[in-house]
Amino acid sequence: MIRRDFLRGGAALALSALAVRPALSAVPTPFTFDMAPPMTDGKAFVDWMAKQRGEDPAYLLKRWQRYEVLVANKDVRDDRNKRAFLLTPRERFVTRPNLPRAYDNAFLDIGYGVTISGPHLVGRMTTTIDVQQGHKVLEVGTGSGYQSAYLSHLTDQVHTIEIIKPLAERTRGVYDQLISEGYNEFKAISTKNADGYYGWEEAGPFDRIIVTCGIDHVPPPLLKQLKPDGIMVIPVGPPGAQHVLKVTKTQGADGQFTVARSDIYNGRVVPFVPFTKLEGDVIKGTHNGG
Numbered sequence: 001m002i003r004r005d006f007l008r009g010g011a012a013l014a015l016s017a018l019a020v021r022p023a024l025s026a027v028p029t030p031f032t033f034d035m036a037p038p039m040t041d042g043k044a045f046v047d048w049m050a051k052q053r054g055e056d057p058a059y060l061l062k063r064w065q066r067y068e069v070l071v072a073n074k075d076v077r078d079d080r081n082k083r084a085f086l087l088t089p090r091e092r093f094v095t096r097p098n099l100p101r102a103y104d105n106a107f108l109d110i111g112y113g114v115t116i117s118g119p120h121l122v123g124r125m126t127t128t129i130d131v132q133q134g135h136k137v138l139e140v141g142t143g144s145g146y147q148s149a150y151l152s153h154l155t156d157q158v159h160t161i162e163i164i165k166p167l168a169e170r171t172r173g174v175y176d177q178l179i180s181e182g183y184n185e186f187k188a189i190s191t192k193n194a195d196g197y198y199g200w201e202e203a204g205p206f207d208r209i210i211v212t213c214g215i216d217h218v219p220p221p222l223l224k225q226l227k228p229d230g231i232m233v234i235p236v237g238p239p240g241a242q243h244v245l246k247v248t249k250t251q252g253a254d255g256q257f258t259v260a261r262s263d264i265y266n267g268r269v270v271p272f273v274p275f276t277k278l279e280g281d282v283i284k285g286t287h288n289g290g
């Protein structure tokens with residue numbers, strides 16, 4: 001049964017456009033950080049996940065096939081990220097028309113003029129920030145909710161901000177639906193509808209920050225809310241032609257901060273949706289130019 005009682009009007013309608021399906025049963029085995037799906041044998045993985053997590057073997061097979069390419073491509077490199085990818089049901093975060101393409105190597109439309117990032121990009125950006133269990137992580141650009149769902153398999157403190165109000169409400173509804181089915185790991189995700197340029201000061205500082213919309217500079221409030229020795233990954237560059245940067249902040253013995261940047265794709269341009277700006281209640285333009 002799809003729970004809609006917690007949603008009002010527009011958000012309930014928007015949710016119906018998603019690939020939300022009635023749960024066949026509650027998730028048989030709740031998530032724990034020592035949960036260990038098979039990671040070297042596709043059939044063992046599909047069988048294990050169908051039994052432990054109650055997911056559809058057809059999607060599990062596609063998830064496995066995409067996983068093999070991600071590993072070969074070195075987009076996911078450590079066991080924690082491999083496991084996080086394998087445990088995240090991407091098919092629950094795409095829109096119904098895109099269900100057949102849920103595991104394609106592509107970004108997909110999710111409505112409101114924005115997209116769910118492709119699985120290779122999500123894997124590489126998340127692997128770059130090296131999230132450890134217990135880390136406090138901020139995501140700017142919740143979108144479909146897939147990125148934060150993946151993060152919740154790495155740490156139990158995930159904060160995510162989305163600027164488009166009906167999208168933020170719809171994605172909150174997706175998490176609530178999945179939690180009601182037994183995906184207890186998604187309880188770790190705190191959501192907020194706001195302009196993420198200013199971060200989430202009350203929840204910070206953060207060990208890790210991941211930005212999923214493109215901008216021409218690193219927002220100073222985000223850098224401020226990053227802890228010493230923290231890592232941020234952010235697409236920086238002109239509209240539609242960003243470079244995905246790893247930004248590290250270190251504090252010297254003299255108390256001074258040093259910021260280092262490197263391009264996680266060695267110069268390759270990766271286009272992102274724009275880092276937009278909220279003026280009052282209205283989204284108007286972008287934060288490019290400061």
Ligand SMILES: C[S@@+](CC[C@H](N)C(=O)[O-])C[C@H]1O[C@@H](n2cnc3c(N)ncnc32)[C@H](O)[C@@H]1O
Pocket residue numbers: 114115116117140141142143144145146147148161162163164167194195196197212213272273274275276277278
């Ligand atoms: C590539 S999309 C979503 C990717 C997302 N992480 C996912 O897994 O689906 C980027 C998102 O950033 C959001 N966004 C753009 N500017 C923003 C801002 N100033 N604050 C918060 N979110 C913003 C967009 O509305 C969009 O949903």
